[in-house]
Amino acid sequence: MSDDLNIVGKRVVRSDTLAKVTGQARYTADLKFPNMLTAKVLRSPFPHARILGIDLSRALKVPGVKAAISGFDAYGVKWGVFRYTQDHAMLPTDKVRYVGEDVAAVAAVDEETALEALSLIKVDYEPLPAVFDPEEAMQEGAPQIHEAYQNNINIHVHIDVGDVDRAMAEAFLVREDTFKAAGEAYAMMEPYAVVASYANGFLELWMPNAGPHVRAKALSNLLKMPLNRVRVRHIYSGGAFGGRSEVSPGDLVASLLSIKAGRPVKLVLSREENATSTRQIHDMIATVKTGMSRDGTIVAKDYRVIYDGGAYSSTGPIATSIPFYVYEECYRFPNVRYNGYRVLTNKGIRGMYGCHGRAFLAGNESQMDLMAKELGLDPVDVRLKNGLSSGEMTATKSLITSCGLAQTIARASESTHFKEKWPKAKRGKGIGMGCIAIMCGFPMGFRSGSACYVKMNDDGQATIVTGVVDNGQGNESVVIQVASEVLGIPMEDINLINADTEATNLDPGAYSQAATFVGANAVRVACENARRKITAIAAEKLGVPAEDLDLKDRMVFSMTTPDKKMPVRWIVREAFFRGDPIAATGSYFPKIDIEREWVSRPWGQMAGTFSFGTSVAEVRIDSHTGRITVPRFTAAHDCGRPINPMAVEGQMEGSIQQAGIAAIMEGNLWDHGFLLNPDLLEYKVPLACDMPEIDTIIISSMDPEGPFGAKEGGLTIRMNAYSAIACAVTNATDALFTELPLTPDRVLTILERKKGVKK
Amino acid sequence: MKAVKVNFRINDEPVALEVKPYETLLETLRERLDLIGGKEACGLGSCGACTVIVDGIPLRSCLVLTPEVDGASITTIEGLARNGRLHPLQESFMEKGAVQCGFCTSGMILTAKALLDRNPRPARKEVVKTISSNICRCTGYKKIVDAVLDASLKNKAYHINN
Numbered sequence: 019m020s021d022d023l024n025i026v027g028k029r030v031v032r033s034d035t036l037a038k039v040t041g042q043a044r045y046t047a048d049l050k051f052p053n054m055l056t057a058k059v060l061r062s063p064f065p066h067a068r069i070l071g072i073d074l075s076r077a078l079k080v081p082g083v084k085a086a087i088s089g090f091d092a093y094g095v096k097w098g099v100f101r102y103t104q105d106h107a108m109l110p111t112d113k114v115r116y117v118g119e120d121v122a123a124v125a126a127v128d129e130e131t132a133l134e135a136l137s138l139i140k141v142d143y144e145p146l147p148a149v150f151d152p153e154e155a156m157q158e159g160a161p162q163i164h165e166a167y168q169n170n171i172n173i174h175v176h177i178d179v180g181d182v183d184r185a186m187a188e189a190f191l192v193r194e195d196t197f198k199a200a201g202e203a204y205a206m207m208e209p210y211a212v213v214a215s216y217a218n219g220f221l222e223l224w225m226p227n228a229g230p231h232v233r234a235k236a237l238s239n240l241l242k243m244p245l246n247r248v249r250v251r252h253i254y255s256g257g258a259f260g261g262r263s264e265v266s267p268g269d270l271v272a273s274l275l276s277i278k279a280g281r282p283v284k285l286v287l288s289r290e291e292n293a294t295s296t297r298q299i300h301d302m303i304a305t306v307k308t309g310m311s312r313d314g315t316i317v318a319k320d321y322r323v324i325y326d327g328g329a330y331s332s333t334g335p336i337a338t339s340i341p342f343y344v345y346e347e348c349y350r351f352p353n354v355r356y357n358g359y360r361v362l363t364n365k366g367i368r369g370m371y372g373c374h375g376r377a378f379l380a381g382n383e384s385q386m387d388l389m390a391k392e393l394g395l396d397p398v399d400v401r402l403k404n405g406l407s408s409g410e411m412t413a414t415k416s417l418i419t420s421c422g423l424a425q426t427i428a429r430a431s432e433s434t435h436f437k438e439k440w441p442k443a444k445r446g447k448g449i450g451m452g453c454i455a456i457m458c459g460f461p462m463g464f465r466s467g468s469a470c471y472v473k474m475n476d477d478g479q480a481t482i483v484t485g486v487v488d489n490g491q492g493n494e495s496v497v498i499q500v501a502s503e504v505l506g507i508p509m510e511d512i513n514l515i516n517a518d519t520e521a522t523n524l525d526p527g528a529y530s531q532a533a534t535f536v537g538a539n540a541v542r543v544a545c546e547n548a549r550r551k552i553t554a555i556a557a558e559k560l561g562v563p564a565e566d567l568d569l570k571d572r573m574v575f576s577m578t579t580p581d582k583k584m585p586v587r588w589i590v591r592e593a594f595f596r597g598d599p600i601a602a603t604g605s606y607f608p609k610i611d612i613e614r615e616w617v618s619r620p621w622g623q624m625a626g627t628f629s630f631g632t633s634v635a636e637v638r639i640d641s642h643t644g645r646i647t648v649p650r651f652t653a654a655h656d657c658g659r660p661i662n663p664m665a666v667e668g669q670m671e672g673s674i675q676q677a678g679i680a681a682i683m684e685g686n687l688w689d690h691g692f693l694l695n696p697d698l699l700e701y702k703v704p705l706a707c708d709m710p711e712i713d714t715i716i717i718s719s720m721d722p723e724g725p726f727g728a729k730e731g732g733l734t735i736r737m738n739a740y741s742a743i744a745c746a747v748t749n750a751t752d753a754l755f756t757e758l759p760l761t762p763d764r765v766l767t768i769l770e771r772k773k774g775v776k777k
Numbered sequence: 778m779k780a781v782k783v784n785f786r787i788n789d790e791p792v793a794l795e796v797k798p799y800e801t802l803l804e805t806l807r808e809r810l811d812l813i814g815g816k817e818a819c820g821l822g823s824c825g826a827c828t829v830i831v832d833g834i835p836l837r838s839c840l841v842l843t844p845e846v847d848g849a850s851i852t853t854i855e856g857l858a859r860n861g862r863l864h865p866l867q868e869s870f871m872e873k874g875a876v877q878c879g880f881c882t883s884g885m886i887l888t889a890k891a892l893l894d895r896n897p898r899p900a901r902k903e904v905v906k907t908i909s910s911n912i913c914r915c916t917g918y919k920k921i922v923d924a925v926l927d928a929s930l931k932n933k934a935y936h937i938n939n
Contacts, residue, residue, distance in 0.1 A: 031871045038879030039867040039886065041814020041854035048813040207818045207826060207880035207914050256816070256880030257914050289819045490878025490915055664874040664920075671917030672877065698823040698912060706918040707909040 024570060026503040026726045029664040032495035033509060034254075034488065043254045046211035046224050047286045054213075055084055055125040057275050057285035058132040059268070060139050061295060062114035062121050065364035065691025066148035066161060069113055069121070069141065076138035077124055082131035085278035086139070088122040092274060093242045097265055102617075103172075103331035105164055106367075108240065108270040113146065115163055115329035116366050117691045118294030120267040125275040125283045150690050152326045152361035153303070163329060163362045172327050173334045173360040177342070177620050179413045180353030185318035189309025193389055194320075197306065197381030199758035200685030201299035201326065203701050204371065208256020209292040214272035215282035221248050221273055226255035227517075228263045229527020231485055232465065234519040236265035241273055249520045258489035259676065260370040261297050263529045264332060268296070293696035297369035298686060300337060300360075301326035304378040309353075310389050314400040318353040323378055327360040328368040334360045335616035337368070341375025343414070344737055345382060347455035347628050348423065349404045351413045364691050370529075372736045373677040376758055379737060380681065380744035383452045384754050387745050391752075397440060397745070398431045401453050401632075416457075416624040420729075422656025422719035423630040427453060429715045430632040430654040439636075440749060445769075446641055448750025452633045452741025457625030458730045459532035459608045461615075467607030468537045469523035470544035472501065474552070474600035478572055478587025479511040482544070485525025486537035487517035491731070492665040493533040497541045499661050500725050504545035505552075506569025507586060523605075531730035534661065535626060535723075536606055542725040544604025551600045555589045609723070627721045630656040631734025635678060635710075635742035639750050641769060644762030646682045646747065653735045654715035659727035663716055669732025670714045678739030679704040685759045783847045787812070788856025796843045803827045803838035806853060814854035814883040818912075825911030828884035829853050835891040835910075854883035857890070865928040866890055875924035877915035885911050889925045898929050 037043035074086040089109035098104030109120055122139050126132035147161040154160055155170040163170055186192055212225040221243065227233045230250040238245040255262065268285050276283040287296065302325055309318035325338055338358040346354065390400045406412065408421040431437060431451065439449045459466060471483040482501050488494040494514055502509045515521050525540075526532040549569060556574040557564040560582045568577050575583035593600045611622025634652040639645070653670045660666040683702050687694040695701040720727035744755050747765070753772050757764055780795040787810065796805055806812040806829065815838055818826035822840040829838045830852040857864040866886050869875070876882050885908060892899055892907045899907070904925045905918075913921060 029874075032874070032876065034879070035871045035876040038876045038882050039854075039863070039870050040858060041812075041883045043879050044813070045816070045880065047817070048807075050811075205914055207824070207878060207912065208816070209818065255878065256818075257878040259914075286817075289821070490880075492877065668874050668877060668916055668920055671919045672915045673917070675917040676914065697821055698819045699821055703912055703914060705909040705912065706905045706922065709905075709918050712917065712919050 023503055023726065025499050025509065026661050027659060030499060030509065030662055032492050032665060033498045034494050045208055045254045045256055046213055046226060049213045049224055049284065051215060051282040054282040054284055055127060055279055056129045056132050057123055057125045057272055057283050058136050059120050059271055060122040060136050062117060062119040064114055064143055064145050065117050066146040067114050067143040068146060069111060070144055071142045072122055073140040074122060077135040080131060080135040080138065082127040083135045084125050084281060085275045086122065086124045086135065087274045087278060092270065093240065095240050095242065097236055097240055098331050099264065099333050100335060103334050105166060106330040108267040116364055118366060120271055120295060123271045123275060125279050148364040148691060150363050150365060150688065152324050152363055155361050155363050163364060167362060170362040171359055172331055172362050173338045173617065175335065175338045175356065175358040175617055175620065177354065177356040177414060182318050182320050182353045182355040185353035186309040186320060189317050190312040191310045191389055191393060192307065193385055194305065194307040195381065195385050195754055197304045197377045198756060199302050199377035201301045201368065202371065202373065202680060202684045203293055203298065203686060204259045204261035205698065205701065205703050206257030206259060206261060209287045209289050210266060210268055210296045211286040212268045212272040213282060213284045214276040216276040216280065219247060223248065223250050223269065223273065224253040225269060226253065226258065226262050226489065228258045228487060228489055228529050230487055230517045230519050231524050232527055233265055237269055237273060240270050252517045255489040258528065259372045260374065262489060263527065264297070264369055266296055289698060290696040294366055294693050297332065298328065298366045299371045299374065300368045302377040304381050306381050306385055308385060308389065310393065312393065314390060314393055314395045314403055316349060316351060316404050319351050321356045323358045325358065325360040326365065327362050328365045329362060330367050332367055332369050337370055337374065339616050339620070341378040343624060344454050344456055345379060346413045347416065347457060348406060348453055348630065350406055350410065354413050365688060366693065372733060373740065375737065376681065376740040379454065380741040380758060383741035384744045384748040387450070387748050388754060396437055397451055398427060398437055401427055401451065405453065414621040419627055419723065420658065420719045420721040421630055422717040423453065423455065425717045426630055426632040426654035426656050429717065430634045430652050433713060433715065434634045434636065434652050436634060443749040446639045446750060448746040449634065449636050450742050450745025450747070450749050452738035452745060454734050454738040455628045455630050456531055456730065456733045456737060458535035458627050458629060459526060459625050460530045461610050461612055462526050465524060465526050466610060467605055468525040468540040469603060469605035470540040471523065471603050472544045472548045472601065474548060474590045476590060476594065478507065478585060478590050479513065480505055480507060481513040481515060482541055483515045483522055484537060484541055485517060485522040486533055487528050489528050491528065491669060492662065493528055493537065495665065496534055496661050497538050500538045500541050501545045503726065504542060504549055507572050531733050534725065534728050534730055536608055539606035539725045540604055543606055544602050547602035547604050548600055551602065552586060552589050555592055556584060559584060626723050627729050629658065629729040629734050631738055633678065633735055633738045633742035635746045637743065637746040637750060639765060644766035644769065646760055646765060648679060648710040648743065651678055651710040652713040653739070654717055655732055655734050656717040656719045657731050658721035658724045658729035659718050660716050660731065661726065661728050666716055666731040667714045670735045671712055673732055673735035674712055674739050675704045675709060677736045678743055679708050681740035681743040681758055682760045781844045783844055785846055785848060786850045788853060798844060800843045801839055802829070802841040802843050802846060805843040806838060812853045812855050816880050818880060825888060826881050826884045828887045828911065830887050830891050833891065833894065835888045852887065854887060857886070865931040866925065869924040869928040873920050873924040873927055875916060875920040881911060881913045885913065885921055893929055901926060
């Protein structure tokens with residue numbers, strides 16, 4: 019890595035942290051406005067029922083109630099990310115499809131009044147037969163949840179490359195296994211909240227979101243309001259992990275209430291509502307058939323994966339595809355068939371997750387290890403043999419431009435002595451490795467790119483305006499660092515206006531790992547354009563060619579004769595005199611195949627680049643209790659150049675917690691349509707005492723397109739940490755898991771089944 | 778229901794209030810006193826995001842009724858910086874990268890402060906055990922533990938501040 023940079027690549031203190039350590043950072047629930055009302059939502063008690071009528075009249079008579087609404091007050095528009103998935107009214111008028119679905123709401127002067135009014139709303143339901151298991155839902159005669167989706171099959175993604183049947187028939191070793199996993203809870207620390215304020219024909223909104231522009235567009239559709247009248251404002255966000263990417267029913271509820279009442283409305287969900295009534299994660303059943311040659315080369319893969327989609331489409335086509343793609347972006351599959359089915363059930367709505375796809379990915383990787391063992395091969399060698407490298411194409415025709423996969427495998431295995439430990443595994447002790455690749459940005463139409471505006475202020479400081487949003491991962495600090503590097507002024511000289519749809523330009527949002535690779539790239543281009551204007555004036559003033567000039571420490575100076583220099587602010591002022599202030603725009607649009615479509619055309623360039631990663635977990639299993647502990651976890655991530663290595667490590671460490679340790683403890687439990695563990699007492703997330711000793715390794719592959727060579731910061735670990743855990747358990751038990759999480763009862767079942775075989 | 782009169786000190790300032798008998802300390806702090814640094818993340822005492830220090834003990838303010846703390850001395854995150862200087866824990870949390878989304882941060886810092894106040898040089902194990910009362914969903918806790926230990930090493934500064 020070249021070391022000629024001043025700010026980028028340094029372990030800097032993130033720009034957002036002062037507000038957070040002093041308690042001054044404002045999150046949505048912290049907002050207070052004059053005349054603000056409190057909203058409460060009435061939710062469906064039935065998993066599936068026809069709505070015969072909703073009577074709000076008694077609620078409206080309660081003193082202090084200023085508005086009450088149901089779906090009959092909305093505009094009859096259904097939301098869907100794609101034209102063919104527009105099925106979600108957010109407030110239904112025909113029938114409810116899950117327990118906890120938003121049915122009606124009130125806004126009142128205080129919470130007590132709102133709750134009293136809620137109890138007076140009368141809804142007549144006609145309960146309908148419901149279905150909760152996706153395999154049952156696909157059967158003929160199962161209750162139909164939406165008319166549009168026959169057999170409740172919401173999405174079918176079909177990919178077929180090469181000749182799978184022939185390759186499978188010719189393979190030396192073939193294995194087929196089925197793996198299940200419960201969906202997890204995002205369990206972001208901030209429960210969902212919305213503040214909506216409608217005045218003078220404009221609707222202002224604050225909510226934790228991973229893409230203000232995408233959110234504003236969805237609400238403008240749902241409310242039939244022109245897009246410029248829906249203004250999603252910047253606000254701190256208490257975690258997202260994929261769960262705040264899409265418009266949420268609460269957004270529509272708060273907006274309608276504010277429009278009716280003509281006053282600001284605040285809706286804050288409880289932890290339980292956050293679980294039952296915002297998005298959850300797909301449960302999965304993945305059948306993985308693999309053909310290998312004698313030397314460990316994967317010759318064929320045949321997949322059938324069922325995703326429990328809950329009641330509505332959400333990001334359905336994307337969710338049905340991503341686990342497959344992140345795997346085919348990692349390994350070479352000459353022959354591969356993928357049938358992904360997203361099936362609707364009468365359970366809560368589901369969305370994308372940073373750790374999405376664990377049954378499929380952990381299943382593939384553990385099966386690979388058992389096959390390697392049968393062939394007398396080492397898992398490290400098998401991964402290196404099958405792993406993609408720079409210049410190769412994936413099975414669905416994405417070119418890999420920069421690839422540090424082999425280095426992540428090598429460094430993670432060396433630092434853990436993997437090759438020595440793996441063959442010596444005993445009952446109760448194991449080591450496992452998981453690998454993955456991740457697309458940095460993917461086709462989202464004209465929203466795939468980002469644009470930035472920068473202006474230099476009269477003291478030589480800068481203001482950058484960008485749609486990039488921060489959900490806690492540090493995106494704001496990243497764009498400030500990039501601007502600081504290009505403009506040669508310290509981070510504290512940079513003002514940031516971001517994630518406010520009135521002021522900022524279009525941006526894909528903190529979605530699909532685009533914030534650094536796309537958003538910060540646009541900031542880089544805009545700042546470079548401003549920098550050229552600075553050096554043009556400086557060249558004239560200093561009598562040197564512009565190419566000889568560099569910017570550092572608020573100065574412009576000649577690189578050949580460094581005493582020829584002047585402060586940036588002088589040039590900024592000179593530009594004001596000339597009536598041509600220093601300001602610039604810049605944009606970045608990734609080199610992707612924009613014709614690519616998730617269902618109808620699943621091939622072409624998926625993303626501008628891909629990041630790669632390898633996780634190694636070391637586990638111990640108590641054979642009496644079945645309890646797994648993880649003494650050590652090592653993660654190596656190719657992030658291109660790390661903009662802030664400390665922040666990249668933080669992402670990797672968080673991923674080990676949220677994907678790795680989660681693989682032994684996290685999963686939603688359902689009793690028919692009822693979520694049994696919606697709160698943080700019943701749904702256990704890893705605590706400090708559950709965490710292993712962590713070793714993070716950053717591999718820099720210097721991406722040719724990324725800003726200063728950067729890709730994305732840590733998501734690969736989020737999508738391979740569970741694989742490492744599952745592989746380590748396979749190593750210790752010589753058997754495959756059948757279901758995640760690997761709770762003690764399931765581990766004991768594996769051990770007993772294994773014992774049975776030995777007898 | 779009849780309001781209850783309470784008197785206590787918050788961040789070294791005397792406060793006299795009339796509150797609802799069933800009002801939680803978290804509600805009083807956030808809604809009446811605009812001290813919004815403590816967050817309601819679970820409302821069940823399971824996460825620690827609403828932690829404040831009451832007479833030296835870290836308490837989950839969502840589980841405490843305000844009338845119960847009549848006469849107590851309470852520290853919130855807003856009371857940690859003194860004369861424009863951050864508390865060593867606040868500095869260390871920033872410098873060590875222990876903050877991501879920030880929603881758990883004030884509870885984490887106050888939980889750690891209560892530990893350092895009674896044991897200025899805890900072992901790593903003790904820090905891990907102590908902060909296991911609080912949930913962080915972003916960081917994997919490693920940098921939080923590092924930050925608490927780092928603050929404990931700024932011994933002198935720590936004692937000046939207290």
